[in-house]
Amino acid sequence: MNEIAKKLEVKNKCDQYSNIENKIRKEIMNFIINNKRAFNIEDDLEALKEIQDLDLLNHINNLIKENGIVVDENKNVIFAYPVSAVATNHHVKLNDGREFYAMCAIDAMGCAFTFHQDVLVKSKCSNTSEDVYVKITNGEISEYYPKTLHALHVDLNKHTDWGTTC
Numbered sequence: 001m002n003e004i005a006k007k008l009e010v011k012n013k014c015d016q017y018s019n020i021e022n023k024i025r026k027e028i029m030n031f032i033i034n035n036k037r038a039f040n041i042e043d044d045l046e047a048l049k050e051i052q053d054l055d056l057l058n059h060i061n062n063l064i065k066e067n068g069i070v071v072d073e074n075k076n077v078i079f080a081y082p083v084s085a086v087a088t089n090h091h092v093k094l095n096d097g098r099e100f101y102a103m104c105a106i107d108a109m110g111c112a113f114t115f116h117q118d119v120l121v122k123s124k125c126s127n128t129s130e131d132v133y134v135k136i137t138n139g140e141i142s143e144y145y146p147k148t149l150h151a152l153h154v155d156l157n158k159h160t161d162w163g164t165t166c
Contacts, residue, residue: 038076038085082107
């Protein structure tokens with residue numbers, strides 16, 4: 001699948017963030033997954049104690065500005081691309097046993113690369129509401145249902161907020 005992204009010349013969204021910002025985003029994703037709830041920027045900063053940086057809030061604000069995370073009016077991180085703190089039709093089970101929701105079905109499949117492990121995706125077709133099942137093993141689709149399954153691609157390089165193109 002990485003080869004397909006390369007052929008389509010899709011830029012890695014994470015390349016626009018600094019190393020510390022990518023680490024913060026990953027820790028917030030893990031917090032959401034492990035706690036089954038949104039990360040609150042004011043109340044849950046202690047969970048980022050491993051990240052020793054005086055500009056922690058500035059990095060978080062940059063992630064918000066650059067659409068790496070989406071925060072609601074209560075300062076809850078409801079989306080840490082590609083993880084959703086709110087229920088969606090796109091359920092992901094990681095090989096390590098953790099389960100969570102993704103922002104869209106394509107993001108759910110991309111979790112194999114985000115978390116560097118096999119994933120099982122259970123979703124719903126946005127047009128027919130038919131159940132969709134995709135298993136990714138060693139970075140390749142190993143099983144899927146329905147057999148007529150296909151995905152549409154948009155030019156993601158034209159969008160800064162990928163969530164608006166799902």
